[in-house]
Amino acid sequence: MAFFYLTPVKGELPAHLLDVIVDNRLGYLKTVLNEEPPLYNEYLVEGSMYDNVGHFTLCIISILCENREFSQLFVNAELELFKRRLETLTAYELRSFSKKLLRIIRKTENIPIFIDSLQVLCQHLVLKDVAQHICTSHKNHCNLHSIKLHFKQCLSLVAKRQVELTNGFAIIPCGRWKQYMTMLFKENLIRKIKYTDVTSLKSDPRIMELLYKVKKEFSLSKDSTNILLSKDVDVTSTFFPPCMLNLHQNLRRRHRLTHSQRFYYSLFLKDIGMPVEEAVDFWKAEYSLHPNGHHACCHNWEKDEKKYLYGIRHMYGLEGGRKNYSSVNCQRIQSIDNCSEGGCPFKAFDSNNMVPLLKNCTDEILSQINELKQKRLYTNACMLFMNSTYSKTMDCDNFSFNFTPVKYYKVATDEEKMEL
Known part of the structure; x- marks a missing residue:
């Protein structure tokens, strides 16, 4: 052994x-x-x-x-x-x-x-x-x-x-x-x-x-080296913030997301390095599958391919008004109410649903996270979890306003590169 x-x-x-x-x-x-x-x-x-x-x-x-x-x-x-x-x-x-x-x-x-x-x-x-x-x-x-x-x-x-x-x-x-x-x-x-x-x-x-x-x-x-390929998303998801990890797991489990959550997740993948061609492959693979369980989205790739292709290319600034969209920040995600996928786990989830997303989180950190949740400091709770996982020292009070899922991902991956 x-x-x-x-x-x-x-x-x-x-x-x-x-x-x-x-x-x-x-x-x-x-x-x-x-x-x-x-x-x-x-x-x-x-x-x-x-x-x-x-x-x-x-x-x-x-x-x-x-x-x-x-x-x-x-x-x-x-x-x-x-x-x-x-x-x-x-x-x-x-x-x-x-x-x-x-x-x-x-x-x-x-x-x-x-x-x-x-x-x-x-x-x-x-x-x-x-x-x-x-x-x-x-x-x-x-x-x-x-x-x-x-x-x-x-x-x-x-x-x-x-x-x-x-x-x-x-x-x-x-x-x-x-x-x-x-x-x-x-x-x-x-x-x-x-x-x-x-x-x-x-x-x-x-x-x-x-x-x-x-x-x-x-x-x-x-x-x-900075390109995110469709086939590598599962492996890379270990560095995703809890909100995006939750969306990824929901997508893999149910093969569908609501329109707004698919939009947010697509922009997140785009901003961490997924090219438009890989984005097409990624969403085609999922939406070609039959939905697992009841879901509001009834679209599929075979029937709505042109619509999905246009939507993906539009996010990359290749269609319509040619606007190159950027992913949303934590405040925007936390403003979402009544979302079937959950939005920000630190705001919308109870302990039974939140804890599985916080891998290897100690009891002490969980206790501090719950205290921040009670104070409605959801971004601070996310940053506390990030700091405890990746040993980064950041002043939550100074950074929480402009914090984004992409910044979380970059902290996580930069930490691993530093250690190597």
């Missing part, structure tokens, strides 16, 4: 099998980002040779392709896969996982500093009582057990005030241990991509063929 990937396995594999492993891993990572239910895949069995080879090969591809967009998607997908695996471990499996990591750490030379804190954490997780406690219905605020580390080893937790500081040391409660291990996994992955020298592999035709296939799959040409 060495799915922390500290060291690669050694051995030989035929080139055609390596191709299959990489292809299967890419497909599986896409399902992870799309939050689809996990399916068995023999090439991604936790801790297997195929799992290890696939991970490290994609690390190499990420380095060689020199494309931040792909590296960003790869890191996010691997991080989500790690979280999913970590959450499903039983107490016995968690102890086995920690013991395996400790054995690898002891055998590894010239390990980075952050591995010291991983070692301290694993030394606690191998204890039977501790592992059983962690794998029960464990809360983020639980502090029955704790570890003590220098504050520099957990700066993200310190920045979010999720740990106590004493004389330069951070006390990390057990309720934050899985979160902390996930942070260490991300740090390890980013270090591999940043500092591994793979220059010699540029002359390996097998690796370069894999690189070509990945570039073709993800359209990673240098002149298209």
Whole structure:
């Protein structure tokens, strides 16, 4: 169960099998980002040779392709896969996982500093009582057990005030241990991509063929790094603000949106980089499907193609008065009443509908969001969630008036590029 990937396995594999492993891993990572239910895949069995080879090969591809967009998607997908695996471990499996990591750490030379804190954490997780406690219905605020580390080893937790500081040391409660291990996994992955020298592999035709296939799959040409393709919207939606993520999920589930919400969502996609040709492909794919459930919109692409084509081209300033429309701000979205898709989730949704959109939001942040909702500070609530997710520091009072879903998206994607 060495799915922390500290060291690669050694051995030989035929080139055609390596191709299959990489292809299967890419497909599986896409399902992870799309939050689809996990399916068995023999090439991604936790801790297997195929799992290890696939991970490290994609690390190499990420380095060689020199494309931040792909590296960003790869890191996010691997991080989500790690979280999913970590959450499903039983107490016995968690102890086995920690013991395996400790054995690898002891055998590894010239390990980075952050591995010291991983070692301290694993030394606690191998204890039977501790592992059983962690794998029960464990809360983020639980502090029955704790570890003590220098504050520099957990700066993200310190920045979010999720740990106590004493004389330069951070006390990390057990309720934050899985979160902390996930942070260490991300740090390890980013270090591999940043500092591994793979220059010699540029002359390996097998690796370069894999690189070509990945570039073709993800359209990673240098002149298209800021273009949003129709086929990439599902993956990119992980960076959408809750209001646009809600519209995207509604569209995928029901294959229709009301006219105003389709207009707002189309402009959002346009302003984050979707060309008009891709917009046509995107909406054609959805509106060619039969509506799922009762919906006010009775149009379909086959019958109303000319109308939809004109509407899309009109938004891009290619028809009618040639006005190039821009996406709306948060105040406009919050002014919408009686919208079947919900408008601004922070204003219109109750907790049961809002929380699923706020992925990985802590109980503390949720409590602060609810306080802002009660004060009708909906934009501030959205920005608080953004800050807690992407570690950005923004003065909500100064920026909330002109805040937009596009600005949220740019903060989210810029943060990921900075970390890479």
